[in-house]
């Protein structure tokens with residue numbers, strides 16, 4: 001599928017979705033949000049893609065937020081529709097039954113920080129900067145920022161970032177647990193690919209079910225979550241990959257031939 005504002009490529013099990021509006025620092029307008037939704041559906045259906053990496057075009061910005069020039073003159077109903085579309089894009093990433101890695105290559109502001117938080121794992125380059133500047137624009141974060149940030153980092157840190165709108169650098173994002181790793185910009189994609197390959201070496205169905213168990217389990221009480229985990233654990237025993245993984249262990253065989261079945 002051809003897109004105007006995003007680029008979707010795939011290579012050896014890894015899909016890469018690049019937000020590609022470098023002149024606007026990859027800001028998310030409605031068209032881009034709709035294309036993210038479509039691209040994620042393509043990824044969902046493509047069995048050759050096991051892990052997705054999301055990054056921004058250029059060397060300066062991951063995504064500098066929702067497109068302020070488009071939002072500026074919106075009325076309440078247009079704002080509502082924009083919010084619904086943005087949340088659909090974020091949720092489609094979060095609910096994608098494949099791991100998603102954000103390779104944050106610069107500004108991740110507002111909707112950009114929110115996009116990174118909809119991914120499973122964030123890696124940042126040293127020049128990355130994170131902020132939720134919405135309160136300074138007269139709005140609240142609207143693509144899940146108040147919820148995902150408060151779940152990812154200590155609540156006091158989330159509140160400080162959102163109330164002050166202060167920008168933090170990659171090292172501070174690492175210190176508070178917002179990103180897993182900080183690397184030089186030139187090493188960012190190689191690091192993301194290495195991480196993706198560390199995931200790809202495992203049974204894809206098991207990894208997919210782990211994502212389900214963690215994401216859904218976090219929304220409910222611990223007893224319900226553990227019961228859900230037990231169901232998914234049971235399901236694994238209906239897969240060929242469980243037989244292969246355990247047989248390889250018993251045979252002391254390092255090479256495993258997972259078939260995603």
Ligand code: DAK
Pocket residue numbers: 023024025027064065066067068069071079080082083084086107109110111112133134137139141142143
């Ligand atoms: N939107 C549109 N254009 C943007 C943009 C953005 N968010 N960020 C940058 N650009 C454009 C600039 O306008 C400029 O365009 P030209 O003037 O060249 O045409 C170009 O990108 C380069 O930017 P700068 O010249 O400003 O570059 P600098 O290096 O000087 O500054 C910067 C980089 C990232 C610090 C600065 O551009 C900046 O502060 N950008 C805005 C960052 C920001 O506040 N982002 C958060 C947006 S708020 C909603 C749900 C969600 C949201 C809203 C509503 N609903 C439920 C309704 C989400 C809101 C947000 O994300």
